[in-house]
C-alpha cells in the first residue's frame with residue numbers, strides 16, 4: 213500500500229475529480245458520509261457533539277459531518293474559524309449548507325474573539341481544524357484552542373489528521389500544539405507521520421476510511437514510501453523442489469556470541485535453521501562450544517581460537533550468506549576480525565547488533581562495505597552508526613534513507629513498523645509484529661531468519677522483505693497464543709514454522 217505525501221494527496225484528489233469524474237464538493241460529501249457513518253456506528257445520538265472547523269477542506273468536511281449528524285438528531289454545536297476571512301470554496305459551500313439546515317441549532321463563525329464552549333466528559337469533539345493542508349506549526353489562537361481541547365475530558369475524534377500534526381515531517385513542529393485525539397478517522401490512506409512512535413499519542417486509535425479516490429490515480433502515482441502487503445510477497449517465494457538436496461538449499465555462516473552471550477548465537481542459529489536453509493555453520497568463541505553443541509545439534513561448529521571472543525575471520529568461500537554481530541562483543545580485535553571478514557567475503561552479509569556497534573566505532577569502514585550489504589539497527593544502533601542524534605523518527609528515517617542510497621545498502625530500521633530503506637531510495641514499512649516482541653533476543657532471531665533466506669537463494673531485497681514479515685508474523689502468532697506479556701525471543705523461533713506455513717500455504 214502506497215503512502216502519499218500531502219502534495220500527492222492533493223494531486224490524487226484532483227485526478228479523482230477529473231477522471232471519475234466527480235465534483236469536488238461531491239467528493240467532500242462522500243468523505244463526510246463515510247466519516248458520519250464511522251461516528252454514528254460508535255456514538256449514539258444522545259452524545260453531545262461539538263465540531264471545530266478550520267478554513268480549509270478539513271473544515272469543509274467537518275461542517276458537512278456536523279450537518280449530517282444534526283440531521284440524524286444529534287445535538288451539535290459548530291464553531292467555524294474564519295480568522296483570515298478566507299475559506300476554501302468547498303468550506304464556503306458547506307457553511308452555506310449548514311446554515312440552511314434547520315436541524316443545526318448552534319453555529320458560531322469565529323472571526324476574532326472566541327469564547328470556548330464547556331467541554332465535558334461524555335461529549336464528543338470533532339476536530340476538523342486542519343488536515344493534510346497544514347503548512348506550519350499551529351500558533352496563537354489555534355494553539356490555545358488545541359491546548360484547551362487537549363486538557364478537557366471530552367472524547368476527541370480527528371478528521372483525517374489530528375490538527376497540528378504534519379503529514380510527514382514534524383521535526384520542527386510544536387508538539388504542545390497538536391490535538392491528542394482518542395480516535396483518528398483518516399481518509400483513504402495512512403499518512404507517513406502515522407508510522408512514527410512519538411506521534412501515536414496524537415493519533416489515538418487509527419481507522420482508515422475508504423472515500424473512493426481513483427484507483428488508477430493511486431496506481432500511477434509513484435511514491436518512495438509504502439507499507440508491505442502480504443500479497444506482494446507471494447510472487448517472490450521460492451519453492452523447495454521434491455528432489456532438493458541440502459547442498460542446493462544453501463550454507464549459512466553465523467558469527468555470533470562472545471562468552472556470556474552464547475544465547476544470541478543460539479537464537480540466530482536456530483532461527484536461521486528454521487528458515488529453509490540446507491546447512492548452518494556457527495562461528496563462536498571456544499568456551500561456547502559445549503552449550504552450542506547441546507542447544508543446536510543441527511549446526512556445524514567453527515570454533516574461534518580465542519576462549520571468549522571473535523578474533524579471526526573465517527574462510528568464507530563455501531558460504532552462501534553470512535550473518536554477523538549478535539552478542540559478538542566489541543573487543544578491538546573482534547572489530548579487526550569483523551572488517552577482515554567483510555573484506556574477504558563475496559557472499560551477501562547481514563550485520564547486526566555489536567557488528568554495527570563496532571562499525572560505529574570505526575565509521576571510516578562504512579565506505580568499505582560491499583554494495584548490497586544488509587544492516588539491521590534498532591534506533592540507538594542506527595544513531596551510533598550515523599554518528600548523530602536525531603530529534604525524531606522522521607529525521608532518523610531520512611538519514612537512513614540517505615545512508616542506504618550512499619552505501620548501496622539495505623538498512624532495516626527496526627521498531628514497531630520496521631522500515632526497510634533500499635539502495636534505490638524506496639522505503640517499505642513492515643506491518644506485522646507487536647509489542648510482545650519488545651524482549652531481548654528478538655533482533656537476533658531476525659538476523660538468523662534473513663541470513664537463512666539469503667543462503668537459501670533469496671536476493672537481498674526479497675530476503676529483507678520476507679524476513680521482516682515472517683519475523684513479525686511469527687511474533688503475532690506467538691502473541692495470539694501466549695499473550696503479549698509472555699512472549700520471549702525463543703517463541704519467535706518456535707512459531708516461525710506456522711508463519712512459513714501460513715505464507716507458503718497460500719501460495720502453493
Ligand SMILES: NC(=O)C1=CN([C@@H]2O[C@H](COP(=O)(O)OP(=O)(O)OC[C@H]3O[C@@H](n4cnc5c(N)ncnc54)[C@H](OP(=O)(O)O)[C@@H]3O)[C@@H](O)[C@H]2O)[C@@H](O)CC1
Nearest residue numbers: 225240268269270342343344345346347348349350372399
Ligand atoms: N483527497 C482527500 O483525501 C480528500 C481530502 N479532503 C479533506 O481536505 C483536507 C485538506 O484540505 P486543505 O488542502 O484545504 O487543507 P486543510 O488541512 O484544511 O488546511 C488548509 C487551510 O489551513 C490554513 N493553514 C495551514 N496551516 C496553518 C496554520 N499553521 N495556521 C493557520 N492556518 C493554517 C491554510 O491557509 P494558507 O496558509 O494556505 O493561507 C488553509 O486555509 C483533508 O485533510 C481532508 O480532510 C476531503 O474533503 C475530500 C478528499
Ligand SMILES: Nc1ncnc2c1ncn2[C@@H]1O[C@H](COP(=O)(O)OP(=O)(O)O)[C@@H](O)[C@H]1O
Nearest residue numbers: 590627628645646647649650652653654655656
Ligand atoms: N513494539 C513492537 N512492535 C513490533 N515489533 C517490535 C516491537 N518491539 C520490538 N519489535 C521487533 O523486535 C526486534 C527487536 O530487535 P532488537 O532491538 O535488535 O532486539 P535485541 O537486541 O534484544 O535482539 C525488531 O525486529 C523489532 O522490529
Ligand SMILES: [K+]
Nearest residue numbers: 342371373375
Ligand atoms: K483534523
